[in-house]
Amino acid sequence: RKEVEQDPGPFNVPEGATVAFNCTYSNSASQSFFWYRQDCRKEPKLLMSVYSSGNEDGRFTAQLNRASQYISLLIRDSKLSDSATYLCVVKSAGTYKYIFGTGTRLKVLA
Amino acid sequence: DGGITQSPKYLFRKEGQNVTLSCEQNLNHDAMYWYRQDPGQGLRLIYYSQIVNDFQKGDIAEGYSVSREKKESFPLTVTSAQKNPTAFYLCASSSSSYEQYFGPGTRLTVT
Numbered sequence: 001r002k003e004v005e006q007d008p009g010p011f012n013v014p015e016g017a018t019v020a021f022n023c024t025y026s027n028s029a030s031q032s033f034f035w036y037r038q039d040c041r042k043e044p045k046l047l048m049s050v051y052s053s054g055n056e057d058g059r060f061t062a063q064l065n066r067a068s069q070y071i072s073l074l075i076r077d078s079k080l081s082d083s084a085t086y087l088c089v090v091k092s093a094g095t096y097k098y099i100f101g102t103g104t105r106l107k108v109l110a
Numbered sequence: 111d112g113g114i115t116q117s118p119k120y121l122f123r124k125e126g127q128n129v130t131l132s133c134e135q136n137l138n139h140d141a142m143y144w145y146r147q148d149p150g151q152g153l154r155l156i157y158y159s160q161i162v163n164d165f166q167k168g169d170i171a172e173g174y175s176v177s178r179e180k181k182e183s184f185p186l187t188v189t190s191a192q193k194n195p196t197a198f199y200l201c202a203s204s205s206s207s208y209e210q211y212f213g214p215g216t217r218l219t220v221t
Contacts (some may be wrong), residue, residue, distance in 0.1 A: 103152060
């Protein structure tokens with residue numbers, strides 16, 4: 001089983017739609033969680049960290065469920081510019097090693 | 111401007127040659143990392159360094175070498191022993207448990 005798993009997609013959604021991605025992790029000692037966005041042939045860019053109580057940044061909401069060991073990303077009112085691959089990243093306490101999922105591809109259609 | 115720089119953006123080499131990829135950061139981060147990404151695949155960790163003069167192998171270190179003589183710099187050498195070196199190479203840095211930031215990457219093509 002992979003340490004971090006994501007549905008590769010693609011998720012094809014119309015502009016204005018709400019879309020959600022989940023990411024599961026296997027290490028219960030994981031303590032830090034992040035969502036990154038990666039555009040084609042570019043470097044990953046931090047979208048948001050995921051806090052225990054959940055957090056929101058504009059149209060983006062991230063949630064953490066420790067009991068079921070998954071994190072989620074919700075995008076409301078999708079824009080064409082949201083089209084990208086979304087990477088889930090997990091880090092255990094006391095280590096410098098980040099574990100990346102393979103990403104979920106989102107296409108927002110006009 | 112604070113950030114991570116990688117050079118060159120594109121690099122072409124003949125098989126059998128060693129090549130060194132540059133990575134510099136001015137974020138004052140302790141930890142630095144090298145990843146490799148192949149088309150349609152996730153990031154795979156090659157090497158990482160938590161402090162100067164110390165580094166650890168990642169999941170796919172064979173055929174690669176690194177050095178960390180300065181906090182700001184973490185060059186990666188792709189040796190001729192690396193069987194499939196053509197890939198997108200990403201350097202990153204982080205401070206303790208916080209977020210990781212990436213450089214723009216170097217696309218290496220070996221023919």
